[in-house]
Amino acid sequence: MTPAARVQAAIDLLDEIIAAARDGGAAADTLIARYFKARRYAGSKDRRAVRDLLYRAIRRCGDRPASGRAAMLGLAADDPALAALFDGSPHGPAPIGAEEERAPASLLPGWIAPHLPACIDADEQAALLGRAPLDLRVNRLKADAAQMRSAFPDAETFPAIPDALRLPEGGAVERSPAWRDGLVEIQDIGSQIIAMASGARPGMTVIDLCAGAGGKTLALAAMMEGRGRLIAADINRDRLARLPERAARAGAGFVEPLLLDAGREAEALAPLHGAADAVLVDAPCSGTGTWRRNPEARWRLTPQRLTRICRDQAHILDFAAALVKPGGRLAYAVCSIADDEGRAQIDTFLQRHSGWTVERPPLPLGREHGYGRLLTPAHDGTDGFFIATLLRS
Numbered sequence: 053m054t055p056a057a058r059v060q061a062a063i064d065l066l067d068e069i070i071a072a073a074r075d076g077g078a079a080a081d082t083l084i085a086r087y088f089k090a091r092r093y094a095g096s097k098d099r100r101a102v103r104d105l106l107y108r109a110i111r112r113c114g115d116r117p118a119s120g121r122a123a124m125l126g127l128a129a130d131d132p133a134l135a136a137l138f139d140g141s142p143h144g145p146a147p148i149g150a151e152e153e154r155a156p157a158s159l160l161p162g163w164i165a166p167h168l169p170a171c172i173d174a175d176e177q178a179a180l181l182g183r184a185p186l187d188l189r190v191n192r193l194k195a196d197a198a199q200m201r202s203a204f205p206d207a208e209t210f211p212a213i214p215d216a217l218r219l220p221e222g223g224a225v226e227r228s229p230a231w232r233d234g235l236v237e238i239q240d241i242g243s244q245i246i247a248m249a250s251g252a253r254p255g256m257t258v259i260d261l262c263a264g265a266g267g268k269t270l271a272l273a274a275m276m277e278g279r280g281r282l283i284a285a286d287i288n289r290d291r292l293a294r295l296p297e298r299a300a301r302a303g304a305g306f307v308e309p310l311l312l313d314a315g316r317e318a319e320a321l322a323p324l325h326g327a328a329d330a331v332l333v334d335a336p337c338s339g340t341g342t343w344r345r346n347p348e349a350r351w352r353l354t355p356q357r358l359t360r361i362c363r364d365q366a367h368i369l370d371f372a373a374a375l376v377k378p379g380g381r382l383a384y385a386v387c388s389i390a391d392d393e394g395r396a397q398i399d400t401f402l403q404r405h406s407g408w409t410v411e412r413p414p415l416p417l418g419r420e421h422g423y424g425r426l427l428t429p430a431h432d433g434t435d436g437f438f439i440a441t442l443l444r445s
């Protein structure tokens with residue numbers, strides 16, 4: 053592909069990504085993979101160049117741009133070499149018209165500022181769109197930290213989080229025997245801290261209520277050293293179906309998957325009422341804390357969607373509370389830094405429910421925020437999270 057044809061390919065793909073963000077379609081990575089599958093003539097250098105260009109354009113636009121061309125013209129405004137490729141050559145983009153719309157530059161969607169904590173200043177905002185590291189968690193069911201530090205000698209270590217390893221850029225862990233054999237899991241350090249907040253211990257009954265494909269379930273299984281009851285519940289059949297294979301690889305065969313019916317969750321959970329020592333609610337959320345991994349997700353979120361997500365979170369918290377035994381713990385987490393989903397969610401839970409006290413477990417990262425803790429890329433080097441733990445009296 054010529055350099056100009058790569059620009060046009062990025063524009064075409066951006067149009068698809070914009071439409072998918074507007075209509076709830078596939079994620080950018082899926083669309084990119086599909087696009088190149090249908091264009092075998094594009095070599096690996098072409099793919100990399102197109103990908104780089106379009107992610108630069110996505111990162112530059114906090115709000116959904118009007119079109120792929122508007123997004124790319126915005127990028128070209130500060131990049132004369134890119135602007136020169138709008139030359140009308142075969143397969144390349146048409147020359148730039150004098151009155152053409154250029155998407156404005158911004159880090160975050162314009163409407164979101166009032167929803168963010170006051171501590172999210174310009175540096176914090178910039179870090180929300182920065183580069184995400186590749187973190188591993190040593191799976192204590194199969195390996196120990198010292199052994200894995202020698203398997204990944206270049207990894208950064210964290211004395212207060214002994215099972216965490218941070219790989220240098222470009223680390224290809226999925227080809228390593230340690231990953232293949234379940235000795236390590238890929239997991240952001242913030243997610244590891246959420247599992248720590250649950251206080252899961254061997255012999256307990258623990259419910260991971262929004263388990264998905266089990267990322268945190270496996271961390272809980274390791275904390276429990278494979279002993280006790282660990283129920284992994286979710287309403288999403290496809291995600292939950294991936295858990296047994298992952299659990300087997302991780303040596304966590306004792307995990308019990310439990311598929312819930314959306315809206316009728318309490319029915320399948322009835323036998324577990326008042327039975328859990330710990331319930332983790334890793335709630336569905338807007339994902340503002342993971343925008344550095346999925347920057348186009350900024351274009352999917354709207355104020356209306358945020359309201360719907362908050363309603364779901366409150367509903368889940370309410371049926372989660374019924375599962376906790378007296379003296380047990382409810383840990384609530386979202387990978388979002390929006391206060392509606394974190395701090396305010398716990399404030400209103402405590403207004404709706406009596407008999408709960410706030411616990412402040414000694415977590416190695418984050419800062420106090422309302423009744424919980426806020427982790428952010430700038431402050432903690434993790435994705436953005438809000439975590440709170442409550443004890444049932």
Ligand SMILES: C[S@@+](CC[C@H](N)C(=O)[O-])C[C@H]1O[C@@H](n2cnc3c(N)ncnc32)[C@H](O)[C@@H]1O
Pocket residue numbers: 261262263264265266267268269285286287288291312314315317334335336337364368
């Ligand atoms: C943030 S994701 C969980 C990620 C997972 N814990 C992990 O560590 O990989 C939130 C999950 O909540 C699930 N969910 C949404 N509504 C739910 C509900 N009413 N009851 C249980 N799970 C729900 C979603 O299907 C999704 O898998």
